[in-house]
Amino acid sequence: MKVIITGAAGFIGMHTCIKFLENGHEVLGIDNLNSYYDVNLKNARLEKLEGNSNFSFKRIDLSEKDSVEQAFSEFRPSMVVNLAAQAGVRYSLENPHQYIESNITGFLNILESSKKFDIDHLIYASSSSVYGLNKKLPFSENDNVDHPISLYAASKKSNELMAHVYSHLFSLPTTGLRFFTVYGPWGRPDMALFLFTNAIINDQEINIYNNGDMLRDFTYVDDIVEGVYRLTLKVPLGEFQVNDEITSPTKSSAPFRVFNIGNSSPVNLMDYIYALEKELGKESKKVFLPMQPGDVQATQADTSELHRWIGYKPTTKIEIGISEFVRWYQDYYKDI
Numbered sequence: 001m002k003v004i005i006t007g008a009a010g011f012i013g014m015h016t017c018i019k020f021l022e023n024g025h026e027v028l029g030i031d032n033l034n035s036y037y038d039v040n041l042k043n044a045r046l047e048k049l050e051g052n053s054n055f056s057f058k059r060i061d062l063s064e065k066d067s068v069e070q071a072f073s074e075f076r077p078s079m080v081v082n083l084a085a086q087a088g089v090r091y092s093l094e095n096p097h098q099y100i101e102s103n104i105t106g107f108l109n110i111l112e113s114s115k116k117f118d119i120d121h122l123i124y125a126s127s128s129s130v131y132g133l134n135k136k137l138p139f140s141e142n143d144n145v146d147h148p149i150s151l152y153a154a155s156k157k158s159n160e161l162m163a164h165v166y167s168h169l170f171s172l173p174t175t176g177l178r179f180f181t182v183y184g185p186w187g188r189p190d191m192a193l194f195l196f197t198n199a200i201i202n203d204q205e206i207n208i209y210n211n212g213d214m215l216r217d218f219t220y221v222d223d224i225v226e227g228v229y230r231l232t233l234k235v236p237l238g239e240f241q242v243n244d245e246i247t248s249p250t251k252s253s254a255p256f257r258v259f260n261i262g263n264s265s266p267v268n269l270m271d272y273i274y275a276l277e278k279e280l281g282k283e284s285k286k287v288f289l290p291m292q293p294g295d296v297q298a299t300q301a302d303t304s305e306l307h308r309w310i311g312y313k314p315t316t317k318i319e320i321g322i323s324e325f326v327r328w329y330q331d332y333y334k335d336i
Helices: 011-022 039-050 065-075 096-116 151-170 192-201 221-232 269-280 304-310 318-332
Strands: 002-006 026-031 055-059 079-082 121-127 174-179 205-208 256-261 285-288
Touching (some): 011 039, 011 221, 026 065, 055 065, 065 096, 079 221, 096 121, 096 151, 121 221, 174 221, 192 269, 192 318, 205 269, 221 304, 256 304
Parallel strands (some): 002 026, 002 079, 026 055, 205 285
């Protein structure tokens, strides 16, 4: 296949590019290399990809419609994996316009070019944050997601709605993935595991929100990428006739699906920290703080729909994932 992967210099994007390249596909990576976090880390990820003759890269901001369309026109992909987005719940409280530009306008441009160039399948990143005020665990794709509590979450729900419109009106096959707290080597510096590791190594304090009473469905990045890759090979066709009653918000008469992808085994935040301390051989200096705006107390993915669809669900245990991250972190920063 010829595949466009957006957010290629990002955490999940780099790992996804590697997966497709290892399986012999030709990949055009797109990223705007913005300064939301360390650009040197993004460039280092790209260096891991650029030695492969099947990989090419364009620095493009997805909000620039003409640039996106030109990339599609020149590369002529059969498939698109859209992982580019302005990430971060807390950042969205201070920079709301960035989320509309990147996550709404940028996604619209991906949809338009996918329609124009007759893409076989568009896979895109949604988020577990769409569940918002939902208190029922585990989170199911059939749950109501009408009460997001951050603009980031609202932008991701908007992506799902926009995708359905294009699936319905233009028969564009789309699959959305609600990622659950992804972690692993080459992770983002604004994520908890990265922040905690850096602080513990440097004898600094770590901030623990909601006084540590948090549950997260931490999902190892290799598990996420495996799910993404398998989903590219199964294109949704539409599961209902026009006159059928559609009882699920993530299925349709259109070629449209949305799935949870998470480990389905939530871990208490304090246990997560203890596992990291054990791996580092060093205790952290803890500062307990109240819940932050836009955060939720617990997440857990019901992945039964994903398993029925592709026969797969994430399984990597937290101790293994943390060990792999720490090994990468210590190697990457050994000379810095």
